[in-house]
Amino acid sequence: MSDEILIRKPLGGYLTIGGKRPAVVQTMCNTHTSDVEASVAQCLRLAEAGAELIRLTVPTRAEVQALAEIRTRLVAEGCNVPLVADVHFTSDIAIEAARVVEKVRINPGNFHPDFDKAKEQLARLVEVCRQHNTALRIGLNHGSLGKRITDLYGNTPVGMKEAAMEWLRMCRDLNFGQVVVSLKASNTLVMIEAYRLLAEAMKQEDFHFPLHLGVTEAGNGESGRIKSCVAISTLLEEGLGDTIRVSLTEDPAAELPVARYLSQRYSGTLPATPDPALAFGEYSAEQVRTMLDAACVYGKKLFDKEIDEVAPECPGQSEAFRAHLADELMQACRRRFYKSEYIACPGCGRTMYNLEKTFNEVQRRTAHLKGYVIAVMGCIVNGPGEMADADWGYVGEGNGKVSLYKGKTALRRHIPESEAIDLLLQLIEEDSKA
Ligand code: SF4
CATH class of the missing domain: 3.20.20.20 (Dihydropteroate synthase-like)
Structure with missing residues (x-):
């Protein structure tokens, strides 16, 4: 202890x-x-x-x-x-x-x-x-x-x-x-x-x-929440961990109910009723609680290869919800990738552009791509280092300009924000044909 x-x-x-x-x-x-x-x-x-x-x-x-x-x-x-x-x-x-x-x-x-x-x-x-x-x-x-x-x-x-x-x-x-x-x-x-x-x-x-x-640059939405929960719950289950930060590219207030859920679950104080603050986007608090429960039930087993598939219990939810949750769990535990992997920092006082909006746009425009690791980072000071093993990176420079990275190499610098996503897609496409 x-x-x-x-x-x-x-x-x-x-x-x-x-x-x-x-x-x-x-x-x-x-x-x-x-x-x-x-x-x-x-x-x-x-x-x-x-x-x-x-x-x-x-x-x-x-x-x-x-x-x-x-x-x-x-x-x-x-x-x-x-x-x-x-x-x-x-x-x-x-x-x-x-x-x-x-x-x-x-x-x-x-x-x-x-x-x-x-x-x-x-x-x-x-x-x-x-x-x-x-x-x-x-x-x-x-x-x-x-x-x-x-x-x-x-x-x-x-x-x-x-x-x-x-x-x-x-x-x-x-x-x-x-x-x-x-x-x-x-x-x-x-x-x-x-x-x-x-x-x-x-x-x-x-x-x-x-x-x-904490899982750094976990992203947003259900992917960011599930990715954080599978990893953090695995360690909490082993008796490791004394403070938690769930890092989301969203309003920081959205991180708190997820971290609180983990803290309560592993200290035996989790209320039976889902915290209303868990709700986000199209998902109700009850649906998010179902996702987090499944992340805690399956995370460690998937990481430790005790199981190879998941069958999350989703009472009252559609088959599409259950299948999507299963895909997200497998991807978060790096057992099967159904979409590109996204890395996005949560943003902080160093961020000089609308990170949340840009990250959503990058995800939307690259949704057809599979098998890449794509990073969207808030600043040029820490972003390139922190995006670790990303294949492609969109890094805000400030003053409306962006650098585009392939791995650790800046392929283009000082690109106006309005052109940066188009250029990123073009670079990925050219690279895939090379
Ligand atoms: S990469 Fe830069 S903007 Fe993003 S959280 Fe880290 S220091 Fe802040």
């Missing part, structure tokens, strides 16, 4: 992550953090919808300033939800953010490539965290592991585990225990294997850091 860590709440008291507590439900704002008004409004709405932790992106120093203002405004509104600063590239920004909010997420892959220098950066950050009672998430992602690790282990679950263990050992050496760790991937098999390997490695070194679970 993981150790409990206590995240201080801004108005007093603590949020516990780990131990025997049900998994903490969290989400992330998709506003621009520098837009204080919009970010405060979204945080209040997310807190109202049940978020126990809310993350905001902090790309530059300007956002640290905005974050401080958001923190003050939320306290004035009586909102007692701890905030997490999401910092990718600069340890200096992480250090500044650690003075402002209750938790900081860092991506070690983006710290200094030299191990000793990275250790110095972490030591300075930990010192500030200690002074301000701020917690830390070591947030590794498949796709942004850093050159040193990928040179040694490849872009693999083993590499993810090794990278996490390096950083956890550094935290232990610094005698700092306010740490949560995550190893996210959009490929569900990679994600599950990475967490299993990490759990085993932590056990061997007697580490008990709580785990933050």
